[in-house]
Amino acid sequence: MTFHAAGGCQFTTAHRIGSRNERFNGTLRREVLNAEWFTTTRQAQVVINCWLREYNHTRPHQALGMRPPVPETLLGNGP
Secondary structure: OEEHHHHOOOEEEHHHHHHHHHHHHHHHHHHHHHHOOOOOOHHHHHHHHHHHHHHHHHHOOOOOOEEOOOHHHHHHHOO
């Protein structure tokens, strides 16, 4: 699907998905990767997995009306 914006700019749904990924990557980098000093790969995996669990199951997301994404996914009501 292609969307047309003012000024003739076109973007696809893939572009929108890419934008979401970039936002997620930036949040992960700011909140975890830049805030921690990992000495092993295993330590990084544990810390990132804990953050991901909180991010997906607990943390409110603005785009979902301040609800976490996992309940939305389980209910089939996600965007």
